[in-house]
Amino acid sequence: MRTETRSAIWRDMRRDRWIYLLMLPGLLYFLVFKYLPMGGVVIAFQNYHPFTGFWGSPWVGWTHFERLFADPDFFRLLRNTLLLSLYNLGLGFPAPILVALMLNELRVQWFKRSIQTMIYIPHFMSWVVVVAMFFVIFESQDSIFQSLLAGLGFEPHSIMMDRGWFRPMYILQALWRDTGWGTIIYLAALAGISPELYESSRIDGASRLRQIWHITLPGIRSTIVVLLLLRLSDVLELSFEHVFLLLNAVNREVGDVFDTYVYRVGLINGQLSYSTAVGLFKGVVGLALVLLANWLAKKFGEEGIF
Amino acid sequence: MPREKRGSSAWRAILLLAALVVAAGCTSNNGGSEAEGSEGNASNPPASDSVNGSGAQQGEGAAGKNVTVSMMNTYFSETAPSDEGEVVRSIEQFSKAELDITWVPQNVYAERLNVTMASGDMPQVLMVDNPFHTSILNGVRSGMFWELDGYLDEFPNLQTFDPALTANLQIEGKTYVIPRPRPLVRNGLIIRKDWLDNVGMELPRTIDDFYELLVAFKDDDPDGNGQDDTYGMMLYEGSIPRDIFSWFGAPNNWKLEDGAFVKDIETAEFREGLRFVRRLYKEGLINADFPVVVRNEARRDLYNDRVGVSMEALDAVVPFYYFQMNTTGNRFELVAGHPVEGKANATSGHYGGAMIPKTSVRTEEELREVLRYFDTQRSAEATEQFRVLVTENETREDDAKFNIDDLKNIIVNEVAMYPPGDSELNQMLRARMEEHADVSVADPSLGLLSPTQIEQGQQLNELLSDAIVQFVLGEIDEGGLDTAVEQWRSRGGGKVAEELAALYGEQRS
Numbered sequence: 001m002r003t004e005t006r007s008a009i010w011r012d013m014r015r016d017r018w019i020y021l022l023m024l025p026g027l028l029y030f031l032v033f034k035y036l037p038m039g040g041v042v043i044a045f046q047n048y049h050p051f052t053g054f055w056g057s058p059w060v061g062w063t064h065f066e067r068l069f070a071d072p073d074f075f076r077l078l079r080n081t082l083l084l085s086l087y088n089l090g091l092g093f094p095a096p097i098l099v100a101l102m103l104n105e106l107r108v109q110w111f112k113r114s115i116q117t118m119i120y121i122p123h124f125m126s127w128v129v130v131v132a133m134f135f136v137i138f139e140s141q142d143s144i145f146q147s148l149l150a151g152l153g154f155e156p157h158s159i160m161m162d163r164g165w166f167r168p169m170y171i172l173q174a175l176w177r178d179t180g181w182g183t184i185i186y187l188a189a190l191a192g193i194s195p196e197l198y199e200s201s202r203i204d205g206a207s208r209l210r211q212i213w214h215i216t217l218p219g220i221r222s223t224i225v226v227l228l229l230l231r232l233s234d235v236l237e238l239s240f241e242h243v244f245l246l247l248n249a250v251n252r253e254v255g256d257v258f259d260t261y262v263y264r265v266g267l268i269n270g271q272l273s274y275s276t277a278v279g280l281f282k283g284v285v286g287l288a289l290v291l292l293a294n295w296l297a298k299k300f301g302e303e304g305i306f
Numbered sequence: 307m308p309r310e311k312r313g314s315s316a317w318r319a320i321l322l323l324a325a326l327v328v329a330a331g332c333t334s335n336n337g338g339s340e341a342e343g344s345e346g347n348a349s350n351p352p353a354s355d356s357v358n359g360s361g362a363q364q365g366e367g368a369a370g371k372n373v374t375v376s377m378m379n380t381y382f383s384e385t386a387p388s389d390e391g392e393v394v395r396s397i398e399q400f401s402k403a404e405l406d407i408t409w410v411p412q413n414v415y416a417e418r419l420n421v422t423m424a425s426g427d428m429p430q431v432l433m434v435d436n437p438f439h440t441s442i443l444n445g446v447r448s449g450m451f452w453e454l455d456g457y458l459d460e461f462p463n464l465q466t467f468d469p470a471l472t473a474n475l476q477i478e479g480k481t482y483v484i485p486r487p488r489p490l491v492r493n494g495l496i497i498r499k500d501w502l503d504n505v506g507m508e509l510p511r512t513i514d515d516f517y518e519l520l521v522a523f524k525d526d527d528p529d530g531n532g533q534d535d536t537y538g539m540m541l542y543e544g545s546i547p548r549d550i551f552s553w554f555g556a557p558n559n560w561k562l563e564d565g566a567f568v569k570d571i572e573t574a575e576f577r578e579g580l581r582f583v584r585r586l587y588k589e590g591l592i593n594a595d596f597p598v599v600v601r602n603e604a605r606r607d608l609y610n611d612r613v614g615v616s617m618e619a620l621d622a623v624v625p626f627y628y629f630q631m632n633t634t635g636n637r638f639e640l641v642a643g644h645p646v647e648g649k650a651n652a653t654s655g656h657y658g659g660a661m662i663p664k665t666s667v668r669t670e671e672e673l674r675e676v677l678r679y680f681d682t683q684r685s686a687e688a689t690e691q692f693r694v695l696v697t698e699n700e701t702r703e704d705d706a707k708f709n710i711d712d713l714k715n716i717i718v719n720e721v722a723m724y725p726p727g728d729s730e731l732n733q734m735l736r737a738r739m740e741e742h743a744d745v746s747v748a749d750p751s752l753g754l755l756s757p758t759q760i761e762q763g764q765q766l767n768e769l770l771s772d773a774i775v776q777f778v779l780g781e782i783d784e785g786g787l788d789t790a791v792e793q794w795r796s797r798g799g800g801k802v803a804e805e806l807a808a809l810y811g812e813q814r815s
Contacts, residue, residue, distance in 0.1 A: 050424045051450035051665065072797055073765070139595060160598050161779065248597045249544040249775035252768075269764045270420040270441020 044277040057273075064277035073256070081257040081282070084243070085235050087171050093231060095175055096182030097224065101212060103183060104190045116187075119180025130177055131245040134169075135160070166251040170243065185227065186220060193219035225297070232293040236286040258282040372398075373675045376406040377431035377660070378422060379716060380415045384602075387712040397716055400691045401683040407716070413601075423450070428666045430676050433715070434658040437475060437483050440760050442661070446477050452662045452673055454481045461677050463684035471655045474753055484680050485659040487720040489621065490652050491742035493549045495643030498614040501528035502641070509643050513553055513582070516646055520591040520615065529611040538591035539615040542604035544775045547617040549651050551579035558651040558749040560803075565811060567751065567803040571770055571791055577784075584778045597775050620739055621725065642738040645745050652746035660718060684719050692721040700727040754813070756805035762798045769794050 013020060044064055046057040068074060099119070106112040122130070138145040138159055146156050159165045197215045206214070240259040247255050258278060266275025386409035387393050398405050408429060410418045420441045422428055434442055445451060458464050458481065467485055475483045495516075497509065502519075505526045510516040520538025522528065528536055541547075548570070552558065556576035561568040570576045586592050593599065593607065607613045620642045660680065667673050682688060692713075699707055714722050724739060725732035759766070773790030776782045782790070791799075 049444055049448035049450070050426050051445060051448045057448075072793070135598075139598065141593075141595065156594070158595065158598075161595075249772040250597055250779065250781060252772055264764060264768075267417040267420055270423070270439070270444060271761070272424060 041276060041280050043273050044280050046273055048273045048276075050272075060273075064274045065281065067274065068278055068281060073261070076253065077256060077258050077261055078285075080254060081236060081238065081259075081285075084167065084170060084238055084257060087167060088174060088238065089231065089235055091171055092174055092178065092182075093228060095179045097186055097220075099179055100183040100186035100190060101216065103187060104216065105208070116180070116183070119183070121180075122177045123181035125177065127177075127239060127241040127245060130173055131242070134173060160246065160248065161250045163251040163254050166246065166254045170246060170255075174239075174242065185223065189220040189223040190216065229293065229297060233290055234286075235289055235293075236282060372403050373679055374404040374406060375431060375676055375679045376408075376429035376666075377433055378408040378410060378419070378429050379433040380412045380435065381409055381715065382412050382711050383709050386411075387709075391708070393708050393712045393716070396691075396695055397683070397713070400688040400695075401679055401717075403679045403682070405716075423663075426665055428663045430666050430672070431660045431662055433486070434483065434661050437477065437658050437661065438755065440763070443477065443755065443760055445663075446482055450663055450665070451482050452664055452667065454484070454662075454677070457670075457673065457677060460674070461681035463681045464677065466684065468655070474654050475656060475659065476753070478755065483659040483661055484677075484718050485656045486715070486718055487723050488653070488655060488657045489723060489739050489743065490655045491650050491739065491746045492619040492621070492653050493547055493617060493651065494620040494645065494738065494742055496616045496618050496620070496640050497643055498528075498608075499639040499641045501614040501638075504528045504530060509641070510646055511644055512647055516553075517582075517586075517591075520586065521589075523614045524589075524591055528614055531611070535612065537593060537607075537613050538586070539617070540604050540607055540613045541592050541596035541617075542599050542601045544597040544771065546583055546774060546778065549617060550583060551576045552649045552651045552747060553647040554579040554582070555649070558747045560749065560751045560806065562750040562810070565807055567806040567810070569770075569791075569794075569799060569803065571774070571787075571794075577787075580774065580777060580787075584780065587778050588780065597779070620742065621735060642735055644738065645742050648745050650742045650746045652743075652748045654749075654752055657715070680718050683717055689719055689721050692717070692719060693726055696722050697727045700725075700729050700732065750810070751806050754806050754809040756802045756809065758798045758801045758805055763802075766794055766797065766799050766802065769797070770799075 042054065043057070045059060045061060046054075047060050048054070048057040103112055103116060106115070125133075137143055140146070141156075149156055159169055193216065197219075198211060201211050201215060236258075238257055238259060240263065243255060243257055244260050244263065247260060258281075262275045262278050262282075265271050265278070381387060389405075389407065394405055394407065406429070412435075415435060416439065419432065419434065419439075422432070423441060423445055436442070437446075464484065467487065471485055471487060472481065475481070475485050477483075495510070497519075501523060502509070505519075505522040505528050507519055507522060508515075510519050523536055523538045525534075527534070548556075548558070551570065554575045556573055556579055557568070557570050559570055561570065561573060571580075583592075587594070593604065593613070596604070605616075608616060662673060662676055667676055696710060696713070699710065710722055710725075725735050769790060773782065773787055777784075777787050
């Protein structure tokens, strides 16, 4: 019986070999670029050096993790990473929905189109450009913002050197850059809602806000949930360059996150094993968050991602 | 039937592809062990020695033939020196070699060095700016670099370095680095000469002079445009030159007291210096954005008549000249200052140097080829050629000049260490450098490799430098500074001090 099913599988494979062949590049891609490199995490348990390689480097067990947990900076890093991620999620996720709803209410097409185009543009700027623009507009001594402050009779104030402003500054820049881009999918989903629903609701005398609440939002609800879950899968990804560019001696206390720490210890200081251990730990935290979110999603009766 | 045949050849192609992928995976995984193998070969003395001995002799016999040397190096200019440019061409000609240089800007050099070492794909020579950096030390300890002691005897010109310098560069008693020599004291005040004349002041000799100079540069309209748009001294990237603290009598990094090591920030003199800098900041004598502004951005103020003092490597007056040439057309002159209060910090006397990885230079024969390149570069003949070139460069029209810094960063010859020409600028610089060297204080921790410092130095230094910036900005007070120092001590700073003291004791006995 067993051999029979096995030969049946072989027969199927043989028959559909061209289809399997089509699958092969994809499989190889994941194998070579996603799964093989994962083997590299073993260096988190070694005192790895490139010259001695995987086989020659001594094994040290959990030493690097012990060092990380004993590091007085550890809780600072964890707190900053989680807080920034949560702000990013809590504000960065609803913002495109809000903007998409507002755009949807615009009646003059050319106006709507031009607004859309304008708010897409920032997405194509790298963080270096965004932060540089911020510096020119708000920070440098003759900037518009500083002149404005002076004109209104205030003392000059540097936002980048004020640690209380670090998180708002980070979030606002992220919103400025990516909100417009995020509206694309929602606008597509909004376009799919049947106009008949709006017509009949108008006949029933529903106001604009009522229409949004009872027709528009339910219409894009499944899109929202899927995007939310997708977003949760990389909730701890804080675009390294962005944080890194904003960091300085004054705001490191609130701005230092795991990614920037890994960069300093790993790339600048060349402690590959330790920084891998830090990265691995961050991965574990991220996984825990995704599992939690998925569980919650299912709890509330939505479909999870797995 | 033909259809079937095509099918099987397709399967064969897939198998081949799969085999290739597996093979590729294997080679990349085995990179480390392969390198290990070559190390094994190299340390197999009897066989390789006899073979390579004759190889080297052949090499010396055929001195007319150029060797090719690949290296990674840094640059400070706006753009990397051209491979076809005069600097590289001349070095090739004088050193009888072909150079293949990978250029990396100075501000990302450390990370690029680490990435290069991690990739294993290295040039024959790594020009390392700081051989005592954690990653380099780990490389040395894992056997990544050639230990040169056994080979230097064969190259007479590689034995003519200042012995103090080679001693400074030894790692655990062994030689791995061919030094790029630099003056023992590098940092000093660099001041705009025309501004100095405009406010009618002399070069500062005391802290009070210095303070008054900054005030004059801020308040007395030194550029004469009738507007209050200037300030005294530029700082950048949150770093405050330690020489300022030395004026107050603070130690150079560490103070050695009855065999114990005391960190500079723990001394009263350093604190006094810090209060001074805080006062400068409060009175607007230094740029308010110094914690965030990057170096080249800060320098723009110097070119745009906003600021008149900087604290830099003294010989930077010369490269400044070249940077400035493009931006301002050399409207003004810069002058190097005296050591304030007759005090200055000594540095290590080198800008790192050449290290030779075993992954790219696999045999002793190849190693000798590379060493021969450096040896030729230091020969009396080459030195004279360099001297003529650098001196002649001084006398050229502005736009025909090359940046002498580019030259100094490639060669391991001290010929251009001090400005060699007879121009007024060169004479002034040489005099100032000697003045500084005469009074300089050395860092007692130089050459002592504290394990804690190696592992956590980066974080520990950051802790202190952040606290220093916050104190200068007025974000924290003396108490906050004490807390930071206490944190530094408990997180490993105290251990570093103990280790340094122990190492120092060992070295003396």
